[in-house]
Amino acid sequence: MTPSLTKAQCTALVVMVISPTALLIVPKTVMGYVAQDAWISLILSACAAFIAAWMLGRFAAEAKSGVPFPKWLNESSVRYLSPVAGLLLAAYYYSVASTSLHEFTTFISVEVLGTTPKIVLKGVAVLVLMYAAAKGIAPIARISFLVLAASGPLFLLSTLLLLNIMNWHKILPIADHAWNRILLGGITPLGWFSEVAIVLLLAPHMLRPKEVTSSAVWGVALVGIELTVTVLQALFVFGPNLVQSMEYSSFELVGLIEVGNFIERVEAFFFAFWMMTAFLKLSLFFYGAIHLLETTLKLPFSRSPLLVAMGMLLWLDTAFSWPHDMNQDLTTNTNTVVLLVFNLALPIALAALYWLAGGTKPSKGGSDA
Amino acid sequence: MKQGVKLLALLLLLSLTGCWDRTELNELSITSATAIDRKDDRWIVSYQVLIPSVVSGAMGMKGGAQLPITVYSTEGPTIRETIYQSTLESPRTLFFSHNRVVIIGEELAKSGGLEELIDVYFRNSDSRETVAVLITKGEGRRILEQLMQIQIIPGDGIRETIRTERKDFSALPFINMYKLAMEMTSEAKNAVIPEIYISGGAPVTSADQMNKTTMTSKLKLGRLAVLREGRLAGWLEIKQALGANFLRNQVKSTVMSLGCGKGESSKESAIKIINASTRVKPVLQGEGEPIRMKVDIKAEGTLLETNCKADLDKPDTIKGIEKQLEGEISEVVRNGFEETQKLKADIVGFADLIHRKHPKQWKKMKADWPERYSQIQLETKVDFTLKRLGLTSKSFKKMIEEGDDS
Numbered sequence: 001m002t003p004s005l006t007k008a009q010c011t012a013l014v015v016m017v018i019s020p021t022a023l024l025i026v027p028k029t030v031m032g033y034v035a036q037d038a039w040i041s042l043i044l045s046a047c048a049a050f051i052a053a054w055m056l057g058r059f060a061a062e063a064k065s066g067v068p069f070p071k072w073l074n075e076s077s078v079r080y081l082s083p084v085a086g087l088l089l090a091a092y093y094y095s096v097a098s099t100s101l102h103e104f105t106t107f108i109s110v111e112v113l114g115t116t117p118k119i120v121l122k123g124v125a126v127l128v129l130m131y132a133a134a135k136g137i138a139p140i141a142r143i144s145f146l147v148l149a150a151s152g153p154l155f156l157l158s159t160l161l162l163l164n165i166m167n168w169h170k171i172l173p174i175a176d177h178a179w180n181r182i183l184l185g186g187i188t189p190l191g192w193f194s195e196v197a198i199v200l201l202l203a204p205h206m207l208r209p210k211e212v213t214s215s216a217v218w219g220v221a222l223v224g225i226e227l228t229v230t231v232l233q234a235l236f237v238f239g240p241n242l243v244q245s246m247e248y249s250s251f252e253l254v255g256l257i258e259v260g261n262f263i264e265r266v267e268a269f270f271f272a273f274w275m276m277t278a279f280l281k282l283s284l285f286f287y288g289a290i291h292l293l294e295t296t297l298k299l300p301f302s303r304s305p306l307l308v309a310m311g312m313l314l315w316l317d318t319a320f321s322w323p324h325d326m327n328q329d330l331t332t333n334t335n336t337v338v339l340l341v342f343n344l345a346l347p348i349a350l351a352a353l354y355w356l357a358g359g360t361k362p363s364k365g366g367s368d369a
Numbered sequence: 370m371k372q373g374v375k376l377l378a379l380l381l382l383l384s385l386t387g388c389w390d391r392t393e394l395n396e397l398s399i400t401s402a403t404a405i406d407r408k409d410d411r412w413i414v415s416y417q418v419l420i421p422s423v424v425s426g427a428m429g430m431k432g433g434a435q436l437p438i439t440v441y442s443t444e445g446p447t448i449r450e451t452i453y454q455s456t457l458e459s460p461r462t463l464f465f466s467h468n469r470v471v472i473i474g475e476e477l478a479k480s481g482g483l484e485e486l487i488d489v490y491f492r493n494s495d496s497r498e499t500v501a502v503l504i505t506k507g508e509g510r511r512i513l514e515q516l517m518q519i520q521i522i523p524g525d526g527i528r529e530t531i532r533t534e535r536k537d538f539s540a541l542p543f544i545n546m547y548k549l550a551m552e553m554t555s556e557a558k559n560a561v562i563p564e565i566y567i568s569g570g571a572p573v574t575s576a577d578q579m580n581k582t583t584m585t586s587k588l589k590l591g592r593l594a595v596l597r598e599g600r601l602a603g604w605l606e607i608k609q610a611l612g613a614n615f616l617r618n619q620v621k622s623t624v625m626s627l628g629c630g631k632g633e634s635s636k637e638s639a640i641k642i643i644n645a646s647t648r649v650k651p652v653l654q655g656e657g658e659p660i661r662m663k664v665d666i667k668a669e670g671t672l673l674e675t676n677c678k679a680d681l682d683k684p685d686t687i688k689g690i691e692k693q694l695e696g697e698i699s700e701v702v703r704n705g706f707e708e709t710q711k712l713k714a715d716i717v718g719f720a721d722l723i724h725r726k727h728p729k730q731w732k733k734m735k736a737d738w739p740e741r742y743s744q745i746q747l748e749t750k751v752d753f754t755l756k757r758l759g760l761t762s763k764s765f766k767k768m769i770e771e772g773d774d775s
Contacts, residue, residue, distance in 0.1 A: 172725035
């Protein structure tokens with residue numbers, strides 16, 4: 001394992017981990033709770049996420065460059081927790097990859113490829129993920145940075161093209177809902193923000209692991225801005241009532257872009273771009289599951305057999321575990337609990353135990369590169 | 370081994386082609402307009418379908434040439450089943466992504482089937498929410514059958530007509546499916562749809578009828594249908610619709626005519642109004658007291674035509690015209706608003722306004738809003754500035770009179 005990630009690449013990876021799925025689910029879920037006050041919930045949620053990102057970043061910054069997270073944990077004061085934490089996180093990353101792949105293929109199926117069997121869509125996606133995981137984290141990071149750089153102007157362009165149909169008065173009345181409800185509305189986005197915990201996996205790959213805290217906070221800030229602007233766009237265009245019934249309001253929005261008779265039906269362009277971000281997220285989680293498994297279990301063979309086995313498992317799991325496409329409860333409520341437990345509770349508990357037990361103990365160090 | 374991997378990679382590429390969803394252009398029926406009618410508990414959906422070979426080959430139509438469109442209808446118990454019934458009579462699959470307008474039959478609007486129609490649009494990705502929505506008296510199919518001379522595809526023509534009207538005359542709003550859904554889910558739950566009708570005599574449905582300089586009938590935009598809780602409640606005449614549009618702050622540009630002095634009934638001057646903006650401020654009075662709405666309209670304009678003798682070089686004359694037009698706009702707004710009050714249909718968004726400005730009071734008055742709306746007192750203040758007089762300052766009539774005097 002050769003550390004190669006820069007701070008900017010790590011920030012891009014944090015954004016790609018949170019943004020693709022949150023962009024689909026957050027507007028509908030949060031407006032379902034607090035209608036036009038959704039942006040307040042989001043800002044509060046982002047504030048809580050900043051604190052979480054800082055804490056997780058500080059913990060991740062303790063990592064040694066080039067030493068995988070489970071191995072570093074194994075050399076620390078909480079080494080007895082290393083196998084459990086490694087396996088739990090591997091299971092979690094696999095689970096997120098599986099759920100996100102299901103959401104991704106459902107979206108593709110609903111919006112674009114309605115007749116293509118989903119088992120084929122999932123199979124093709126799994127092949128891409130296997131290829132990405134085989135190449136390692138460096139190419140995923142480089143592509144993530146390029147996609148992040150391109151997404152800024154694209155986001156700005158979509159906002160500008162929608163300006164003429166926006167009505168900012170729809171934000172009123174502000175704070176119309178009780179504060180406990182506004183806070184409740186922030187829980188689902190917090191679940192997605194908590195995916196910043198990926199920095200635990202990324203820090204050892206960084207050239208300077210100490211910079212991971214800054215990457216985590218910047219990543220959350222960028223996604224916070226993106227989600228808040230997306231929610232405001234949907235609110236200003238559709239109003240709070242309509243968004244609550246829209247599965248993919250972010251894409252409904254770009255479907256409205258019309259400039260005369262020559263710029264219309266541009267959503268295909270945005271679909272294509274979003275698909276890139278979704279593949280990056282899936283690749284990262286699939287890579288995470290593979291990486292954690294091979295380092296926790298100290299597998300004596302090369303990555304290829306594990307990749308093939310996990311790829312097959314992911315394909316069959318996503319192909320047969322979801323009898324219905326609509327899993328609203330699972331993808332919002334249950335998923336939020338899982339996200340908060342594995343991204344916040346588990347790492348924070350590890351961090352607390354790590355610091356209570358005296359941090360990193362002198363070790364022989366080393367690398368499994 | 371390496372060759373085996375390459376072969377496998379090549380084979381895998383086959384799975385990326387998306388063969389299942391491939392669609393050939395010659396397998397599609399591209400609809401340019403759709404009409405939805407309701408008869409008892411049955412849906413009747415009519416389609417204006419393009420004939421691509423004619424559209425691409427014959428931009429200028431000759432007498433006896435094939436028409437670029439064909440119209441047919443299907444009937445069924447639900448909208449989507451009705452659409453699928455078309456497979457029984459058409460060799461091609463209906464394709465709605467290029468559908469430009471949806472015409473709603475009056476009976477459907479009366480029976481309250483719009484919710485189902487909107488559901489179809491929001492549930493299916495092949496139907497676009499940007500489609501323009503219009504309403505017609507009688508059956509919608511008749512509108513689809515009517516041909517247009519200037520625009521080869523009538524569906525396109527209808528959409529462009531309403532867009533042009535909104536841009537240049539602004540009496541009728543451009544309503545598309547998502548705006549209709551937004552209005553129907555607003556606080557007042559009322560909405561509007563512009564009317565389209567066939568003006569004149571026998572409908573023009575064949576190429577022979579088209580091959581004349583004057584057609585026996587034409588498609589024309591008419592009144593504004595008012596929907597209360599998803600059902601047709603009444604109609605606003607074009608001037609009333611303009612008044613309501615001022616209150617909705619949706620007047621982009623329009624033209625109004627004036628007499629030569631206050632109280633003159635014959636109109637001899639025309640003024641183009643631009644940059645109009647309306648601000649409405651609700652004033653809630655005591656319990657049981659009617660709500661007051663302070664309406665502040667600002668606009669600018671250009672003199673387009675006059676046959677009055679007044680001296681336009683004098684500032685007092687200009688001020689007089691401005692005052693006169695301010696009175697005219699006030700009158701139009703008041704008439705339009707009073708008509709909506711009679712219908713107890715808040716189509717101007719006052720409910721949303723009160724909800725935004727006075728959320729606590731709104732909760733109390735929400736239940737009997739139609740009644741409260743019908744009692745609202747409108748206080749209109751118009752500030753109009755005549756910016757330009759055109760390329761001549763005197764009317765031609767005055768020039769002739771001055772010539773006679775000298």
